[in-house]
Amino acid sequence: MKASRIAVLITVFLIVFGVRLFLAFQTPEYNYDSYQELRQVEHIKETGRHISHDPLSYGGKDVGGSPFYSYILAAGTIFMPLDITLKVLPNAFISLLAVIIFFITLKITRKREVALFTAIISGFVPIIYETTLYNLSSLCLVIPLIFFCLHFFMSIKTSLPWFLVCFLALTVISPLAFVLILSLIFYLALAKSEGLRMSRSELEVVLFTTFFGLWLQFLIHKNTLLFHGSSVIWKNIPADMIGRFFSDLTVVESLVSIGVIPFVFGVYIIYRYIFKEKDRAMHLFAALAITLGLLLWMKLILLSTGLSILGIVLVILLGKFLQLFINYVQKTKVARYKNLFLGVIFTVFFITSIVPSVTIAQKQLVEDIPGQDEILALKWVESNSPEGTMVAELEEGYLVMAVAHRNTIINPDFLLTDNVAERISDVEEIFTGPHKTDALSLLQKYNASYIYMSPKTMEKYDIIGLPYADQCFPTVYDKGVKIYKVACRLEEGEG
Amino acid sequence: MNRKEILMVISILAIVLLLALIPVLARGIVSEGLLIGPEPYEAINGTGTAFSWMLGIIKSVLGLKAALTAAKAIPIASIILGGFMLFLILRLERSRIVSLLALTFFISSSAAISAMLRFGDYATHFLLASLGILIFTRKRAWPFSVIPLIIMCRSSPAFGLAILVGIFIFSAKRYLVRSLAVCLVSGLVGISVQGLVTVPGQKLLIADFGAITGVSIFTLLAAFGGMFVIWNRRTTMAGYYLFLAAVAAGFWLWPSEYALLLAAISSIFAAFAVERLLVMKWQFNLIKHLTLLTIACGVLFSLLVTLDTLTVSQPDSLMVQSWLSLSRMPKGNVLSLEEYGPWIRSFSGQEHSIQTSDAYEIFYAVELKKAKTVLAENNISYIWINDEMKNGRIWHQPEEGLLFLLRNNETFNKVYQHAGIEIWEVANLSLS
Numbered sequence: 001m002k003a004s005r006i007a008v009l010i011t012v013f014l015i016v017f018g019v020r021l022f023l024a025f026q027t028p029e030y031n032y033d034s035y036q037e038l039r040q041v042e043h044i045k046e047t048g049r050h051i052s053h054d055p056l057s058y059g060g061k062d063v064g065g066s067p068f069y070s071y072i073l074a075a076g077t078i079f080m081p082l083d084i085t086l087k088v089l090p091n092a093f094i095s096l097l098a099v100i101i102f103f104i105t106l107k108i109t110r111k112r113e114v115a116l117f118t119a120i121i122s123g124f125v126p127i128i129y130e131t132t133l134y135n136l137s138s139l140c141l142v143i144p145l146i147f148f149c150l151h152f153f154m155s156i157k158t159s160l161p162w163f164l165v166c167f168l169a170l171t172v173i174s175p176l177a178f179v180l181i182l183s184l185i186f187y188l189a190l191a192k193s194e195g196l197r198m199s200r201s202e203l204e205v206v207l208f209t210t211f212f213g214l215w216l217q218f219l220i221h222k223n224t225l226l227f228h229g230s231s232v233i234w235k236n237i238p239a240d241m242i243g244r245f246f247s248d249l250t251v252v253e254s255l256v257s258i259g260v261i262p263f264v265f266g267v268y269i270i271y272r273y274i275f276k277e278k279d280r281a282m283h284l285f286a287a288l289a290i291t292l293g294l295l296l297w298m299k300l301i302l303l304s305t306g307l308s309i310l311g312i313v314l315v316i317l318l319g320k321f322l323q324l325f326i327n328y329v330q331k332t333k334v335a336r337y338k339n340l341f342l343g344v345i346f347t348v349f350f351i352t353s354i355v356p357s358v359t360i361a362q363k364q365l366v367e368d369i370p371g372q373d374e375i376l377a378l379k380w381v382e383s384n385s386p387e388g389t390m391v392a393e394l395e396e397g398y399l400v401m402a403v404a405h406r407n408t409i410i411n412p413d414f415l416l417t418d419n420v421a422e423r424i425s426d427v428e429e430i431f432t433g434p435h436k437t438d439a440l441s442l443l444q445k446y447n448a449s450y451i452y453m454s455p456k457t458m459e460k461y462d463i464i465g466l467p468y469a470d471q472c473f474p475t476v477y478d479k480g481v482k483i484y485k486v487a488c489r490l491e492e493g494e495g
Numbered sequence: 496m497n498r499k500e501i502l503m504v505i506s507i508l509a510i511v512l513l514l515a516l517i518p519v520l521a522r523g524i525v526s527e528g529l530l531i532g533p534e535p536y537e538a539i540n541g542t543g544t545a546f547s548w549m550l551g552i553i554k555s556v557l558g559l560k561a562a563l564t565a566a567k568a569i570p571i572a573s574i575i576l577g578g579f580m581l582f583l584i585l586r587l588e589r590s591r592i593v594s595l596l597a598l599t600f601f602i603s604s605s606a607a608i609s610a611m612l613r614f615g616d617y618a619t620h621f622l623l624a625s626l627g628i629l630i631f632t633r634k635r636a637w638p639f640s641v642i643p644l645i646i647m648c649r650s651s652p653a654f655g656l657a658i659l660v661g662i663f664i665f666s667a668k669r670y671l672v673r674s675l676a677v678c679l680v681s682g683l684v685g686i687s688v689q690g691l692v693t694v695p696g697q698k699l700l701i702a703d704f705g706a707i708t709g710v711s712i713f714t715l716l717a718a719f720g721g722m723f724v725i726w727n728r729r730t731t732m733a734g735y736y737l738f739l740a741a742v743a744a745g746f747w748l749w750p751s752e753y754a755l756l757l758a759a760i761s762s763i764f765a766a767f768a769v770e771r772l773l774v775m776k777w778q779f780n781l782i783k784h785l786t787l788l789t790i791a792c793g794v795l796f797s798l799l800v801t802l803d804t805l806t807v808s809q810p811d812s813l814m815v816q817s818w819l820s821l822s823r824m825p826k827g828n829v830l831s832l833e834e835y836g837p838w839i840r841s842f843s844g845q846e847h848s849i850q851t852s853d854a855y856e857i858f859y860a861v862e863l864k865k866a867k868t869v870l871a872e873n874n875i876s877y878i879w880i881n882d883e884m885k886n887g888r889i890w891h892q893p894e895e896g897l898l899f900l901l902r903n904n905e906t907f908n909k910v911y912q913h914a915g916i917e918i919w920e921v922a923n924l925s926l927s
Contacts, residue, residue, distance in 0.1 A: 160779060201778045208782045211789040214712065218703050218796055226800065229704040 008116060009099055016123030017095035023133060023361040024087045029375065030134050031368040033412060035398035037070060037136035038086065044074035045082065056401045057411055058423070059389070059446065064224035064415040068172045069138035090140035094132050097312060098123045100147045105319035107154060108281050111326070117342075118319035121349060125311040126356040127257035131304045133361055134369055138174050143309060145170040146180050150288070153184070154281055156201050167209055171216045179291065179301065179309065181206075181213045187287035194278055224415050233300055236414040238421040242299075258311040259353035261345060265321040266314025273320075282320060289313045370399055374454050377481035378403035381450065385476075385485075389448040391430050393457045400452060409446045432461050436468040440490045450476075451484040458482075507595050508579070511602050515575050517798075518608045521806045529815060531613040531808040535566045536837035538615055545650040546570075546619045559841075570618035571611045577618070578602050580625035581759060585766075587632060592773070596766035597759075600714050603794050605702035605801035606758035612805050614708065616651070617755045623647035624658045624756075627681075631662060637673055644681035653749045655681070657756055660741045665734035700746070700757075702797040707804055708754035711797030713790055714765045721764030724771045735763065810838050814881065817916045818842035824910065824920075827876025830854060832884060839879065849873045858889050859896040866900055867925075875921055878907070882915035 030038065043051050050067035053060070076085040102119035109115060132140045145166055152163035171177040184206045191198060218225060224232050234242055255263050270289055273282035292310045295301040322345075329338045374396075381390065381404040390406040392399075397411020410423045426442045430451065433439055443451075451466065451473070458464060465482055466473055472488035522531070530536065538547040539554060539562050549569060554562035578598055585594040601607055610618040623643040630640035648655030659678045666674040702709040722739075725732045739760050746753040769790065777783035814835075821829070821843035828846040829839050833854065836847040853869050860866035878897070884890065890898055901907045901919055911918035 157778075160782075200776075204777055204779055204782045204786070207772070208786040208789070210716065211713065211786055211793060214716070215789050215793045215796060218712070218793070222800065225703060226705040226804070229706075230701070 005112070009102060009119075012098050012102065012116065012119050012123070013095055015120070016098045017092060019123070020091040020095060020129075020133065021087065023129075023358070024091055026361075027134070027365055027369055028083060029369050030086070030136055031364065032370065032395045032399055034134070034136035035402035036411070036413060037073070039398075039402045040067065040070035041073045041077070041086065041136075042082065044070055045077050054401075056405065056407045057397075057413060058409070058417050059407060062223060062416045063413070064221060064227075066138075066173055066175075066220050069141060069174075072141070072173075073136070086136060090132065090136060093144060094128065094140040095123065096144045097128075097147065100144055100151055101312065101316060101319075104147065104151050104154070104316055107151070108316070109319055109323035111323050114319050114322045114326070117322065117346075118315055121259075121262060121318065121353065122312055122315045124354045124357045125259055125262070125308070125315065126353060126360055127304065127307045127311050129357040129360045130257070130364065131308050134364055139176075139305060139308065142170060142174045142176050143312060145173070146176070146309060147312065149180055150284065153202070153205065154284065156199075156205055160201075160205070163205065167213070171213050172220065175217055175221065176305065176309075177213045177217065179288075179295065181210050182295070183284075183288035183291040184209060186291050187284050190274075190283050190287050190290075191280065194283065196278055196280060196283065227416050232415070236417065236420060238414070238424060240421070241424075254307065254310075256356065257307045258314055259349065259356070261349045261352060262311065262314040262318045266317035269317040269320050282317075285313050285316050289317070370396075371455075371480075373480035374399065375403055377452070377454075377477055377479065377483060380477055381406060381452070381483060385450060388450070389446055390450040390452050391427060391443070391446075391448050392452040393431070393454070393460065394424060394427070396452065396454060396456070404452075406450070409448065428461075431457065432463065432467065434467055436470070436472060437490065439466075439468060440472070440486070440488060443486050444490060449486050451486065453482040453484070455480060504591065504595070508582075508598075511578070511595075511598055512575065514599070514798075515571075515578070515602045515607075515611070518612055518802050518805065519571055521802050522612055529810055529812060530563070530566055531805055531810075533834055533837035534613055535570075535615050536841040539563070539566060539841055544616045544619070545623060545646050546616045548650075549619070563841075566615060570613075570615035573615075573618035573622035574602070574607050574611045577622040577625040578607070580622075580629045584625070584628055584632065585763065590770065592770050593763075593766045596769050597762045600711075600717075600762035600765045600794065601759055603798045604710050604714060604758040604762065605706065605797060606708045606710060606754040608798070608801050608805060609707045610755055613808075614751070614755075617654075617708075617752070620647050620651050620654045621755050621759075623650070624654070627658065628662060631666070631673070631677060637670075637677070640677055641680045644677065648681050651752060653745065653752045654756070657742055657745045657753060661734075661738045664737045664741070700750075700754075702801050705800075705804065707801060708751055710754075710758045710761050711794050713793030713797065714758075714761050717765035717768040717790060718761040719764075720768035720771075721766070723768075725764075725767050735760070739764070810835075813914045813916060814838065815842055817879070817911055817913065817918060820911050821845055821877065821879070821918055824877070828874050829877045829879050830857060830870070830873070830875045831879035832888070835879065845877065849875065857897055860900060861896060863900050863903055863906065866897065867906065870921055877910075878917075878919040878921065880917045880919070885915075 040050055043049070044067075050070055051063055052067075054063050057063070073086060073089055076089045079085075080088065098119045101122040102115045105118045106112065106115035128143070131137065132143075148166040149163060149170060152159035152166060156163060167177070167180075170180065188198065188203065188206055221232070228236050258266075266289070269282065270286045273279055273286055289310060292301070292306050292313065296303065296306040296310070322342075325341070326338060329335055329341060378400060385406075387405075388407065390400055390404065390408060392408055392410075394410050394412060397408040398413075400406055400408050401411065410420070410427050414420045426445070430439050430442050431453070443449075453465065465475075466484055469475070469484060472486070473484040474487055475482055476485045477483035522529075538544065539550050539559070546569065550562050550566055553565045578601055581601060582594045582598045585597055606617075610621065623646055627640045627642075627644035627647065630643070631637050644655070644658065647658065659681055663674045663678045700706055700709045701712050701715065703712045722736070725735070729736065742753055742756045742760050746757045769787070772783070772787060772790075815838075818839055819842060821839070822845070824845075826845060828848055829843070830849055831839060831847065833851055839845060839847045850873075853873055857866050857869050857875075860869070878901075880898075885893075885898065890896060901909075906921065906923050908920045908922045909917060910920045
């Protein structure tokens with residue numbers, strides 16, 4: 001590879017990485033869902049082992065899922081402090097997307113400027129900012145790995161070892177490897193139906209990845225699969241909450257999440273290469289886009305996750321559009337306005353992708369990240385109250401476990417847990433129920449000794465405090481966040 | 496076949512036999528070979544199926560102990576013999592490798608293991624079906640195939656119907672008269688219309704998701720591959736496709752009855768797929784070996800998952816010990832979980848007869864007077880409780896409902912306590 005190309009690539013990576021880091025360091029905290037990952041990394045750092053049984057979650061339960069990503073983050077703490085590692089590593093991983101998108105688009109279009117343009121665009125897909133900027137989710141590494149796999153798959157004869165390494169890493173980190181497997185199967189079916197000559201090596205690799213990916217997932221998630229069966233796909237989310245995570249896909253939402261330019265031109269390219277032209281690489285990415293579309297439509301993948309991967313696929317397809325567009329314009333009388341057209345596209349992209357990405361980051365800072373008042377309150381709990389169970393809202397469960405080190409009745413990890421719906425309804429009853437005796441009965445059921453009420457909880461239930469608060473529930477902390485102590489017990493009546 | 500080939504076939508069959516015996520040995524080590532689940536015990540006490548007829552005869556001639564031993568031995572023998580008959584039937588396809596692979600997939604399926612260790616009825620049905628089909632394919636003996644087929648149809652009309660449809664589909668082209676005769680005789684004599692109406696069970700298919708009567712997802716995936724692989728031979732192989740469709744429809748309606756058949760037909764398709772993988776030319780030899788190894792590991796994984804579930808399934812030896820102790824007490828009616836009923840009846844010889852609603856009324860009673868009334872109405876003499884019931888299955892608190900009332904020693908006497916199992920005698924039900 002030429003030195004100039006390396007320099008350009010490094011520059012693109014640094015721009016994307018720099019912007020992300022700048023936004024990420026606006027706060028020392030992470031979003032609410034990330035605090036479980038934070039605990040895992042801290043635990044691995046201290047003990048060398050991940051938490052496989054969590055005594056603070058649901059009164060003590062086994063933890064499902066793969067811990068490999070936590071180990072990778074923990075390994076980073078060897079070289080940097082924990083706080084820095086958790087901001088730098090995930091953002092570095094996801095910024096690698098720009099590099100791999102550059103190579104993929106270059107392979108597809110053979111145009112360096114198009115590859116560069118799409119690489120920059122891939123660094124500013126709004127939904128990716130929403131799902132990864134303040135989040136310690138494994139998605140930061142999984143998304144680039146999916147595209148590394150696809151890149152090596154495009155030249156499988158020469159890149160088999162690299163493909164296998166990336167696929168292995170992807171499979172051990174996340175069940176999202178299934179998305180890749182399904183799309184490869186769909187690609188073969190699509191290629192066959194289009195009459196494209198099937199490459200034997202591709203067929204062999206798809207056969208292997210299907211069986212191997214499946215086997216490894218079953219091995220890693222054995223307990224979870226046996227506990228929940230096929231419903232593990234919906235993460236044991238209670239039926240009335242499923243819509244929040246696996247909601248319907250709408251065109252408007254997709255446009256906003258992915259960006260207008262990649263969405264519109266990406267969809268056009270899918271149409272063109274499915275119905276009009278034949279191109280192996282285009283079929284590969286069209287197959288991935290269609291697979292994701294189907295999974296989202298059937299609610300088999302989280303909306304945010306599905307849209308994040310779909311967004312990147314459409315960016316790649318946009319690259320193909322730009323190549324066709326430039327080729328076309330160059331053949332017309334307006335060839336000299338080529339740069340003007342590209343400028344218009346870039347302006348629209350700037351307005352519909354870069355601006356929303358930064359806006360999303362600002363919005364997340366306010367809505368999805370705990371404020372300092374919450375952190376201080378929980379630290380107060382840790383040093384001023386005995387160990388025990390604390391009632392907190394569902395979304396704040398991880399935060400309470402990570403900062404206050406207290407047991408929670410509910411948190412968003414529904415796997416390997418019974419009676420989730422009952423627990424959620426009990427917590428709701430404790431916060432909003434009118435009767436003290438009912439609340440005491442529920443608090444005794446879970447042996448809870450404190451109630452944590454954040455501004456977010458008050459806003460959610462439209463309350464300013466516990467409706468039944470009296471001397472049985474003294475307010476022991478009141479600085480924006482309210483913490484109540486449970487000071488009474490219900491006595492058993494003789495039958 | 497030359498001597499070397501015969502030796503190879505024998506050694507593979509020996510490995511398959513060993514594979515079949517692993518679950519039996521594992522269960523033997525973990526739970527002293529106790530039969531799993533209520534079904535075998537229901538079969539010993541019940542009537543209506545080929546398996547319970549056999550056990551009934553053995554029990555009346557040789558006693559309960561012999562019947563319990565037979566209940567263990569018959570399903571294992573049935574699956575192994577049935578499996579070998581499947582192998583012999585498939586030999587008609589003139590592919591030894593397909594026969595061997597299908598046999599291996601089938602024996603290692605969780606449906607087959609469950610049939611060996613728990614669902615004896617299905618094991619005997621499978622044996623009768625395999626025997627019937629095998630005899631049917633013989634030149635002169637074919638009329639005798641109606642004997643096992645009639646027994647099978649009487650025993651399970653749903654299962655029998657699938658087999659008869661299968662025989663007809665497969666052989667109508669070659670032996671129209673023969674298949675019509677066998678199917679009509681067996682069907683008319685064996686199947687009553689009422690017998691077809693059974694309650695659909697749980698629709699679990701994949702062993703890796705915890706289905707103890709299912710099939711490995713790897714076998715299923717390979718079976719899908721097999722469907723594509725033999726598609727070129729669809730005119731001669733149409734029988735397999737049609738039979739699969741019939742079994743799949745049957746599985747949808749009667750999943751527990753058809754699980755074993757589905758395992759068998761999936762194994763056949765999977766065998767065709769793996770045969771193709773073995774014989775096709777690969778560009779990457781490493782990938783070929785890794786793929787085959789992964790399929791083998793996947794099937795083995797499913798086998799281990801099933802073993803893991805089944806070997807620790809109830810009843811365990813501690814439960815049996817308590818029931819044997821109960822058998823030495825005066826006869827009476829025992830209150831416990833409904834699903835423990837067949838075991839209580841088999842091992843203790845005591846009664847277990849109470850409406851579920853009444854049982855739960857007693858479990859959650861907070862007033863002694865009320866509990867006494869329902870206990871008296873149901874003539875309950877003993878209460879059998881274990882840790883599973885105390886730790887969430889029935890009660891969530893240590894002194895919840897009946898657990899609190901049991902402290903009244905004028906009414907209840909503890910007559911047995913060991914390893915979390917308690918037996919309480921109901922001593923006094925007077926309401927004064």
